[in-house]
Amino acid sequence: MTYDRDHVVLSVRDLSVTYKAERGLVQAVSHASFDLHAGETLALIGESGCGKTTLNLALIRQLPKTASTFGDGIFYTYRDGRQINVLELNDRDMRRFLWSECAMVFQGALNSLNPVIRVRDVVFETARAHGMKREEAYKRALKLLEQVRLDAERVMRSYPHELSGGMRQRVLLALSLILRPQVVIMDEPTTAVDILTQRSILDVLKQLRDELNFSVIFISHDLAVAAEIADTVATMYAGEIVERGPVNEVFYRSRHAYTLNLLNAAPRLSVGVERLESIAGKPPDLIEPPTGCKFHERCSFATAVCAQVQPPLVEYEGGHLAACHETGRVLIEARETRLVSAP
Ligand SMILES: Nc1ncnc2c1ncn2[C@@H]1O[C@H](COP(=O)(O)OP(=O)(O)O)[C@@H](O)[C@H]1O
Ligand SMILES: [Mg+2]
Structure with a gap:
């Protein structure tokens, strides 16, 4: 496209x-x-x-x-x-x-x-x-x-x-x-x-x-x-755009833990239901949102800093932006997990 x-x-x-x-x-x-x-x-x-x-x-x-x-x-x-x-x-x-x-x-x-x-x-x-x-x-x-x-x-x-x-x-x-x-x-x-x-x-x-x-x-x-x-995808979590970029970047090289979790929770015909995991918990109350990264309470990548410091939206190559302190680890896992069959 x-x-x-x-x-x-x-x-x-x-x-x-x-x-x-x-x-x-x-x-x-x-x-x-x-x-x-x-x-x-x-x-x-x-x-x-x-x-x-x-x-x-x-x-x-x-x-x-x-x-x-x-x-x-x-x-x-x-x-x-x-x-x-x-x-x-x-x-x-x-x-x-x-x-x-x-x-x-x-x-x-x-x-x-x-x-x-x-x-x-x-x-x-x-x-x-x-x-x-x-x-x-x-x-x-x-x-x-x-x-x-x-x-x-x-x-x-x-x-x-x-x-x-x-x-x-x-x-x-x-x-x-x-x-x-x-x-x-x-x-x-x-x-x-x-x-x-x-x-x-x-x-x-x-x-x-x-x-x-x-x-x-x-x-x-x-x-x-x-x-x-x-053509492009933006992921929203708790009122924020936490990741954004060309569709292939966001879906095959996710840089935000939340997007990766969404992908892992998505039913895939090619993979079958055995890999299906839903994201534990639910999006936070937006009257008193969590401190730091709003996803940290549900995130398997979260470290101490995630609970305290809100990650800035950083631009990476390929017009890909993400607001995640652990973007490097997320990216590696996203590459290793064949999320959806490659286009
Ligand atoms: N009219 C409203 N009054 C108060 N809160 C609202 C209203 N509409 C939506 N919200 C709240 O705003 C947040 C975002 O809702 P919404 O935009 O409908 O999300 P989505 O479309 O992603 O499901 C939610 O926490 C929801 O409860
Ligand atoms: Mg809606």
Whole structure:
């Protein structure tokens, strides 16, 4: 897979998000930074509760009112080269930005279509809200529905309950592309669907991406899916991006103990179930996160320093970054363990 390394579409700099909860302040995302290039697919991986959804909702400013966002910026470059900071857009410009520049297919997509509205009415509503001609939006939606391999005319007339889960997921993907966004965020699109549906979602996504050349942030805790679809991978743990780099670097030469643990916990068809180990414990409470490396309590590599000193995100060769005090030992084990069959 190739993407345009000279053209950054979205540049996230030092982004943090907190939620006000009854028990206190939840540090859901801490100091996240990354670049997304034109045509690049970035997979965001990590266990449930690590901040993946929060980070992406922050990118399109769709967080609930209890959330506060801090940071240097979310810099977005339009097709004409103009650059803006999403954090500084007013409400009107933000509404325009959403869907026409950056679209999101939400987690639990099955419920995000209004049950009493036909698919075509969603198309008309999108057109109205964005000042696009009805006929033009309809024609474009029809084409996109065909591209995601649906009976387009029939789907247009359907109510959500008349469509299967996999069909709805594909409808949402098609609808998210009506206004030709440069960035599409997909939150766990293959979670809670059967394996054939998962296959069809991945296939149509790949095909659409090749034809329309948008960038994707693909959130998943399924590493096999991430490995298949991604150019680059970012691992999140306890609200932090702890490792990031090209997919082969992160998956075959992991430098963070958490990524290595995730890989060891991932079911591998080639290896069989006997090697399957899940990571003991669960992600920490983000109201009072652990000191030092937030993973140290669950980490088999951890030493005394890990409990005290937060490891900085260090850049290694190959555009590979990791925040792990024991990255050298992790790397050796990652090389010795044939995690997944090499590409
Ligand atoms: N509306 C909210 N109010 C308070 N805490 C929240 C809210 N939404 C998510 N969180 C907390 O923020 C953290 C990150 O959650 P989330 O972004 O949903 O993670 P992920 O998508 O990786 O599963 C978790 O600790 C979660 O409990
Ligand atoms: Mg989530």
